[in-house]
Amino acid sequence: MPIRQLPDDVIDQIAAGEVVERPASVVKELVENALDAGARRIAIATAGGGKTLIRISDDGCGIPPDELLLAVRRHCTSKLGGDISLVETLGFRGEALPSIGSVARLTLRSRAEGAAEAAEVFVGNGRCEGPRPAPLSRGTVVEVRDLFHSVPARLKFLKGERAEASAITEVVRRIALAFPPVRFELSGSDRSETVFEPGDLPARLAAVLGSEFMANALEVDAEREGVVLRGYAGIPTYARGNALHQYVFVNGRPVRDKMLLSALRGAYADVMARDRHPVAALFLTIDPVEVDVNVHPAKADVRFRDPGLVRGLVIGAIRQALGESGLRGSTRGAADMLGAFRQAAATAPLQPALRHSTLHGARSPAYHRSETPRTPFEAARSPFRPLEPEAQAAAPAYGFAEEGPATWDGFAPAARQAASAPEPDGPEAEAFPLGAARTQVHKAFIIAETRDGIVIVDQHAAHERLVYERMKTAIHGAPLAAQLLLIPDVIDLPEEDVDRLAEAAPSFDRLGLKLERFGRGAVAVRATPAILGDVDTRAMLRDLADELADGQSGEGLGQRVDAIASRMACHGSVRAGRPMRGEEMDALLRQMEATPGAGQCNHGRPTFVEMKLADIERLFGRR
Structure with missing residues (x-):
């Protein structure tokens, strides 16, 4: 087939395949044009998910009538001078309007500032009509109908109206974030109205x-x-x-x-x-x-x-x-907890009431004898025990371990020596964000009281984070120990990967990986980080080379070291089921407050959940 020049309409449709992917792409291009024109109010209306209608109205500077035809011609723009490296506007290619006009019916109506009247042009089916007079008070209105009517194959690949309308909404949301002073209004027959008012x-x-x-x-x-x-x-x-x-x-x-x-x-x-x-x-x-x-x-x-x-x-x-940021937990934690409480209360089966009738001493029909076996009475453990000193001394505080050292896992106990927590209104409960420990539940969770609520701490997750942070400080504070290889491992790699690894070798050396160039297409590994143990050096170096090729800084090795430290911290932390004394729990809370990132464990789970007193009162209908 001989070489020939393609018709202009075919060229436009080919270019439209890159610029106009779906209705959301049309909205993006037209809204960016409005912002470049200095608009402060932009209205977007759609129908049929944007496939039937897209209308963008703005109050920008407008287009003079004698420039309307240029506006819909390819590579015509007012936003770019002679230097392509100096782009200070959202649009600059001069392709959006002609590309849209090649695959849809486009009407461009505009009134420039100071102009006596507005004018419009129409683009569709490979032809352009206008300019001609049109009614418009100010700004520009671009109307796009029957998108992809001239390329039915593209129309078949679009999603449903709801999905396309959702994509348009997401585009408007992103642009609205970039321009807080601009008012955006999104409406149409296929959606409920959304308005973003101007602000900061x-x-x-x-x-x-x-x-x-x-x-x-x-x-x-x-x-x-x-x-x-x-x-x-x-x-x-x-x-x-x-x-x-x-x-x-x-x-x-x-x-x-x-x-x-x-x-x-x-x-x-x-x-x-x-x-x-x-x-x-x-x-x-x-x-x-x-x-x-x-x-x-x-x-x-x-x-x-x-x-x-x-x-x-x-x-x-x-x-x-x-x-x-200090110690911060997600506000969703308390909301999720409240929701779980309400759901549990709504779905829990009703239990027969254990009560006696006060009339004639008869028992209620709803009464059932408890099947719980009886245990002998012990004054030291009874909740109604007398207040004799010897009974108080015999009864340990609920939830505290009866044995165990005062110092645990490297954490010094709090200054308070008594196992019992301070009074709620005392200075210690007010001075610390996580409050004062009150008890341990199921040997897994610490309940602490703050000035205006309670905090529930996952003892394993919290301690795991503290141990991990200490290990990272020790690991990255000094060069890691290296395991020398008896015989250097020579790995063949492409020459460009060898160049990248050789250039990054000094940074790898601090992590215990010692390598050097071995000819033009190979690297000799003389030592590996000791903390990694037996490691596949060939796979590790290939991963590092790929990261360096992607423009990253070879963080994979450091991430592997951190992953080992995280695993060691997880296995070396206090486990659920470990009883803790009062001073141990308070020591854990104080360490959490002093450790960055202690609001979540190494795996991203929260280490504590806070509930305000108002939330607790709401559960019981007191608010």
């Missing part, structure tokens, strides 16, 4: 992610070498089952960049379970010259000139915020 960032975050997020979020504010990172990141125990609630913006542009999302995941590496995902909204500000947004027509991916700097900033800033 916390108010917009509460509107998009819910007020619960702000109660469980940490503020992130960091800067390094001209790169600024601000936003909010959820505490580890406030996690979700998927990554849909992670919002990352670069210079105001919503992105789904793999490197940034990987950095976000890495920041929570040892405080969150692998099947859980953090909730975050992060805003990265960087010199436009240092970032390339011209990676894909959809503009969802970006490339940084120094990805290591950006990745390190994200991980370091979030970890610093987590470390400085």
Whole structure:
């Protein structure tokens, strides 16, 4: 077949395959155009999940009538000068409107500031009509009907109306987070109306992610070498089952960049379970010259000139915020507990009442003899025991071990020597966030009383975290011990992987991995970290080389070391079923308050749940 020039309409449809993936892509492109035009009020209306109708109205600066035809022609834009490396707007390619017009019926109506009247153009079926006069007071209205009517094959691959409408909502939510001062209104016959009123960032975050997020979020504010990172990141125990609630913006542009999302995941590496995902909204500000947004027509991916700097900033800033946050538990813990209580009360079978009738001394028909065997009365253990000193001395405090050392597992006991806890109104109960230990339940959970509620602590999870943090400090505070190999292990690798590993060798040396180049395409491993034991060096080096090739810093080895430390901490921590004395429980609470990340164990589970007195009173109908 001879080489020939493709018709313009075919070229437009081919280009539309990258720009217009689904109705949500149309909404994204048109809303970004409105924001670039300086709009402060944007209304989005849809029908049929966006397949039948998409209408975007804004109050921006508008388009002059003599430029309307240029606006719907390919590679015509007012947002880009001669330097592609200096992009300061959301759009810049000049492809959105012509691509949409090639696969749908597009009407563009606009009135420029100061213009006497509005004008419109129509694009559809490979032809363009206009401009012609049209009624419009200000701004721009873009109406898209019958999306993909000219390419039925694409139409078949779209999902149902509900799924497409949900995707449009998610796009608007992401853009709304990036521009809190702008009012967004989302409506249509296929949805209920959603309005995001203008305000500041916390108010917009509460509107998009819910007020619960702000109660469980940490503020992130960091800067390094001209790169600024601000936003909010959820505490580890406030996690979700998927990554849909992670919002990352670069210079105001919503992105789904793999490197940034990987950095976000890495920041929570040892405080969150692998099947859980953090909730975050992060805003990265960087010199436009240092970032390339011209990676894909959809503009969802970006490339940084120094990805290591950006990745390190994200991980370091979030970890610093987590470390400085103190001891915080998710507010959902108490809510989930209350819900479980109510559900249990609603589904529990009614037991016959054990009561006597006061009339004529007759027993109630509902009375049944208890089947519990009788035990001899012991004054020392009876809840109604007399107050003689010898009886009090014979009876240990409920839930406290009768034997055991005063110092356990490396933790010094509290200054208080008595096993009994202080008075509720005493200074110790008020001075500490986790309050004072009152008792141990089922030899697994510690009940502590605070000034305005109670705290339930999982003793194994809490101690596991404390031991793990101590081990990490000892491991990373000095070079790890290395296990020398009797015969160096020579591993053949591609030359580019050898170069990357040789360059990163000094950082691996601190972790106990000693390697050096062995010719052009091989690496000689002379020692491995002793803590890893018998390790497959070939597989480990290949994994490290892959990480370095992906722009990461070879964190896999450090993560393996931390994983071993986590496993050792889990096996070396106090177990459920271990009785604890009062001073031991208080010592554990005080150590938790002084240890960063003690709100969750190594596996991401919460170490404590707090219930306010008001919540407890609500359970009993007192509020």
